[in-house]
Amino acid sequence: MGVAARRASVLVVVALSGCVSAAPPGEVIDDQAITIASFDFAESELVAEIYTDALREAGFRATHLRRAGAREVLLPALERGLVEIVPEYSGSALSFLGGDATSDAAATAASLDALVSPRGLDALTPAPAQSRxxxxxxxxxxxxxxxxxxxxxxxxxxxxxxxxxxxxxxxxxxxxxxxxxxxxxxxxxxxxxxxxxxxxxxxxxxxxxxxxxxxxxxxxxxxxxxxLEDDRQLQPAESIIPLVRKDAVDRFGEGLVEVLDRESAQLTT
The missing domain is CATH 3.40.190.120 (Osmoprotection protein (prox); domain 2)
Structure with missing residues (x-):
């Protein structure tokens, strides 16, 4: 898929959602680069930028698609291969996909990985940082x-x-x-x-x-x-966790995972 066609496909997904903004004008997706997409709020944009910078410093070509949309847009785009990485929040992502999220960060991350694996995705090591x-x-x-x-x-x-x-x-x-x-x-x-x-x-x-x-x-x-304290523990673990396409790992190598895991380990709240 060419650069123009790939960017157009992402924008079609965004437009069909009917409720989120498109990518900033003039932002082009590089087919030869790893594309990291962020949700449409500042914290997600910052986290995605941190991962993007880390990949670039490690020698990867990486592009950040900023504020590309809500989860209803980005997860389908990730599954379709329109982007390679989406930094997610473990509990919300798991609940969105129909899983049962708990306050146990490790268990929630493992359940998310099991749920996304058949979709061609890997949930990498969760960061210590949580944002509920x-x-x-x-x-x-x-x-x-x-x-x-x-x-x-x-x-x-x-x-x-x-x-x-x-x-x-x-x-x-x-x-x-x-x-x-x-x-x-x-x-x-x-x-x-x-x-x-x-x-x-x-x-x-x-x-x-x-x-x-x-x-x-x-x-x-x-x-x-x-x-206010969540005294009935409604909110599950919400570790920052990169979702990555399996074929991106195959294409760019295990070094991709190593960089992302190393950066995740440094994210704290």
Whole structure:
């Protein structure tokens, strides 16, 4: 497949999703390079860039397809060979594919590898770094309502608005999960962003009462937001873990895996 045809194929997959952005204008996929695709939020883009830089430093030709879309887009693109690597989150990827994710990082990674292997993919060694979904409120709201854990929201949730990723109402570990595990029914849901900057600002401004942020979000260290404890352990292990096409390993050699594993080992939260 030529460069133009391959890039067009990725954009067709993106366009068919109907809900994600295309690759940045002018970004070309190099057929002779390893293409790493990131999800449409900043943390994923940063992680993919780290892996891309590591491969380049090791002598590989590597291309980063930035903010290529959501999981509904990137996993099919990976399976079809339109990209070679997608840095994933173990629990969410496993749940998305129909598996049962748990808080055990090693077991979740192993289950994911077993599930993707028949699809022509390998789940490599998970990084120590994890980034789970979390419910966050302002420090003022936490103090006013005595909130420490998600279960503390209780009936108050019925008078509260929730903000977060647009796909949250459909994702099993987002709104449906909070309803199932905690019995929470929010008054309304406001679709915001994936990865937090807009959501964090909406919580601070009072645009929403509760927001879905990653537990690794830097905004949580500033003191004006409170991450509620997941006291019923809804969220599984969410190790950063590269999904790689088996034929890419065959094509580029085991050195590809060695570089990715070495870089993963250095990713911590």
């Amino acid at each position: 979904n979390g419910l966050v409120v302002s420090a003022a709201t936490a103090a006013r309502l005595g909130l420490r854990a998600i279960s503390d929201l209780g009936d108050d949730a019925e008078q509260m608005s929730l903000g977060g990723p647009p796909e949250c109402p459909e994702r099993p570990l987002c709104l449906p999960g909070f309803e199932r595990a905690y019995g929470l029914t929010f008054e309304s849901f406001l679709p915001l962003d994936v990865g937090g900057p807009v959501t964090a600002e909406a919580i601070k401004r009072g645009t929403v009462d509760v927001g879905v942020l990653f537990t690794s979000d830097g905004n949580l260290a500033q003191g004006d937001l409170v991450l």
